[in-house]
Amino acid sequence: MTRALLIVDIQNDFCEGGTHAVPGGTRVAAGVTRYLTGNRHRYSEIVAIRDYHYPDPGGGTEPEPHCVLGTPGVEFHPDLNLGSVVPIFEKGGDHPAFSAFEGSRDGVMLVDWLRAQQVTEVDVVGLATDLCVRATVLDAMSAGFRAHVLLSLTAGMTPQSTARALAEMRQAGAVLVEGTSDSTEEKVATP
Numbered sequence: 001m002t003r004a005l006l007i008v009d010i011q012n013d014f015c016e017g018g019t020h021a022v023p024g025g026t027r028v029a030a031g032v033t034r035y036l037t038g039n040r041h042r043y044s045e046i047v048a049i050r051d052y053h054y055p056d057p058g059g060g061t062e063p064e065p066h067c068v069l070g071t072p073g074v075e076f077h078p079d080l081n082l083g084s085v086v087p088i089f090e091k092g093g094d095h096p097a098f099s100a101f102e103g104s105r106d107g108v109m110l111v112d113w114l115r116a117q118q119v120t121e122v123d124v125v126g127l128a129t130d131l132c133v134r135a136t137v138l139d140a141m142s143a144g145f146r147a148h149v150l151l152s153l154t155a156g157m158t159p160q161s162t163a164r165a166l167a168e169m170r171q172a173g174a175v176l177v178e179g180t181s182d183s184t185e186e187k188v189a190t191p
């Protein structure tokens with residue numbers, strides 16, 4: 001088993017104060033930083049995913065502008081410290097993109113890159129549980145990866161949509177993990 005950590009969309013616009021803020025986003029940014037300091041060894045690969053969009057000249061492709069290139073909103077949150085150079089995959093551009101698996105780096109799609117590294121299992125953290133984390137997890141499983149969601153390192157837009165997303169991910173076969181320390185790693189969340 002070769003495991004990758006996928007860090008999804010921990011950017012200013014998805015954290016408190018951003019244009020598309022997820023309640024708890026800043027907490028997640030700091031939490032992932034702490035998690036990385038103690039758990040880097042668990043992963044053969046650590047990947048960050050970044051949403052971005054071109055400035056909308058009035059075409060209205062994005063109902064709520066976010067992560068516009070050239071604005072602070074597109075930057076990773078300052079509380080997210082990736083610690084060392086990690087590959088960054090980018091998604092979006094001129095269209096809405098939720099799943100990390102829509103992301104590419106130097107023209108290589110995330111799924112192909114993960115397969116090239118012999119990754120078979122992914123842990124997913126980041127924002128938002130009910131949008132991009134959900135889409136990432138469902139795509140991961142469709143592509144044949146085992147997927148774990150580290151719940152304490154995610155945050156959703158609303159409790160209702162988050163509960164729905166968690167049920168959907170579990171239904172699809174994802175493992176929802178409460179806690180992130182070694183001792184709680186295998187303590188699977190109950191419905």
Ligand SMILES: [Zn+2]
Binds near residue numbers: 051052053067092097
């Ligand atoms: Zn977007």
